[in-house]
Amino acid sequence: MTGADAALVRADNVHKWFGQNEVLKGVSLHVGRGEVLSIIGPSGSGKSTFLRCINQLETYQKGRIHVGGELIGFEDRGGRLVPLPNRRIVAQRRNIGMVFQQFNLFWHMTVLDNIIEAPMLVLGQRRAEAEATAMALLERVGLAEKAHAYPMKLSGGQQQRAAIARALAMKPDLMLFDEPTSALDPETTGEVLNVIADLARSGMTMIVVTHEMAFARQVSDRVVLMENGKVDCEAEPEIFFRDQPSARLKAFLATIH
Amino acid sequence: MGFDWAFFWSRLTDPGDLYMIALGRTVLMAVLAMLLGLVIGVLVGFGRLSKFAPIRAVCAFYVWLIRGIPVLVLLVFFFSGLAAAGFFRFSDITLFGITMSASFQAAVLGLAIHEGAYMAEIVRNGIQAVQRGQIEAAKSLGMGTFQLTRRIILPQATRVIVPPLGNDFNHLLKTTSLASVIGVQEIFQLTESMSATTFKTFELLIVVSITYLALTTIWNVIQGLIEARLRRHERDEQPATLAAKIAYFLWPRGDAAMERR
Numbered sequence: 001m002t003g004a005d006a007a008l009v010r011a012d013n014v015h016k017w018f019g020q021n022e023v024l025k026g027v028s029l030h031v032g033r034g035e036v037l038s039i040i041g042p043s044g045s046g047k048s049t050f051l052r053c054i055n056q057l058e059t060y061q062k063g064r065i066h067v068g069g070e071l072i073g074f075e076d077r078g079g080r081l082v083p084l085p086n087r088r089i090v091a092q093r094r095n096i097g098m099v100f101q102q103f104n105l106f107w108h109m110t111v112l113d114n115i116i117e118a119p120m121l122v123l124g125q126r127r128a129e130a131e132a133t134a135m136a137l138l139e140r141v142g143l144a145e146k147a148h149a150y151p152m153k154l155s156g157g158q159q160q161r162a163a164i165a166r167a168l169a170m171k172p173d174l175m176l177f178d179e180p181t182s183a184l185d186p187e188t189t190g191e192v193l194n195v196i197a198d199l200a201r202s203g204m205t206m207i208v209v210t211h212e213m214a215f216a217r218q219v220s221d222r223v224v225l226m227e228n229g230k231v232d233c234e235a236e237p238e239i240f241f242r243d244q245p246s247a248r249l250k251a252f253l254a255t256i257h
Numbered sequence: 258m259g260f261d262w263a264f265f266w267s268r269l270t271d272p273g274d275l276y277m278i279a280l281g282r283t284v285l286m287a288v289l290a291m292l293l294g295l296v297i298g299v300l301v302g303f304g305r306l307s308k309f310a311p312i313r314a315v316c317a318f319y320v321w322l323i324r325g326i327p328v329l330v331l332l333v334f335f336f337s338g339l340a341a342a343g344f345f346r347f348s349d350i351t352l353f354g355i356t357m358s359a360s361f362q363a364a365v366l367g368l369a370i371h372e373g374a375y376m377a378e379i380v381r382n383g384i385q386a387v388q389r390g391q392i393e394a395a396k397s398l399g400m401g402t403f404q405l406t407r408r409i410i411l412p413q414a415t416r417v418i419v420p421p422l423g424n425d426f427n428h429l430l431k432t433t434s435l436a437s438v439i440g441v442q443e444i445f446q447l448t449e450s451m452s453a454t455t456f457k458t459f460e461l462l463i464v465v466s467i468t469y470l471a472l473t474t475i476w477n478v479i480q481g482l483i484e485a486r487l488r489r490h491e492r493d494e495q496p497a498t499l500a501a502k503i504a505y506f507l508w509p510r511g512d513a514a515m516e517r518r
Contacts, residue, residue: 057393093399104394106395117398118398
């Protein structure tokens, strides 16, 4: 069990229903510290929902998700899941960064204000400290000169890089990427993928839901195929894409190539 | 019977102290009712989106009830109705040397309760216009409900709320004339009592119309400045001078209008 205990994220038999519709049918995945896990799969397979359960943007109804040893969203009272009060859930989200398909930058704030907002409000950082961190992050994602621009004035790729910087400003232990390049045109996809790849090399623990197979192959330590609310197969990227260890994976890869 | 130009000009250029005091009363009534109505509107607007069903029901009932009653009836109800039934009688209050008459208080309260119902709908619409992704992003950054309401929902909803709210205030400036019915000495009431003694009804009505027009014009400019400030995120180049800002409000560029969310 030492291997499993070393995992930063431990999802065990996670179930989720939207009304009568069961979208997660017992998902179990472990992600080690510093590991990069990519999740691929057809739309409607539950991969985004699973990601959103990890930071409680969605609530799962059965199973367990632990991040850093802490049970997410619930208290375990003798095997019974009791929902945590909202303020505990809010606190749990602090260490988990998330990047959205639609960027979701706060459009009424400049890029810099977007980045310093949560560190100041949530972590109580002083403005000078938060701005110094923010500028260093913007430098890292190549957007220093756009610090004072409003999001609407940026391209999609620039907005997504700013959104990554915003999530990183909270110094999270874990980063979740929910189809970060799906809303981008091909020219700007590359610049965002480079930033994510750079982050992966820096040792950040990441779970990336993506349709970019080449990216998943190059950057991930492990790739997972989710289908119909379940993990179909998982493997190291070379094995995953070369050997294609499941019939469903073969069929899925055939549809996108 | 002709138009008495001399009388008209003298009333227009030198309306006299009584008229200026009445004008002050009109503006004060509108501003106080607006502020009070805004407080009611924000509370009820959020209340209509509450997770707690009884709060939603009470707020929906308030909006339904008040929007179904003419504001004139509401004013008379507060001033005379409550007193007649023996529930409550407004009495004059003197604060800091300024006396607020009973009818003035009833008018402010009646107008505020009327405005509050309309504003609640505007506020609710503004809150619902905030995109889910914005709230999810705030949550994912560890913001609590109060923090994300204050820093994300309210500022973004404000952009949606302000234009119709300004429109409401324009309306309210003129609705204050109904307070004449319960005896508030505002400009319309004064106009009516003066026309009863001078018989220059037509001239005086034109003067009072011009006064209302002046009030709404001034408000129009102020609203333009507020909206220009709230639209900072949409443009790189800001209208630099006051005149440019006003001009931009009166004749917004087509492209900028298209870019709006």
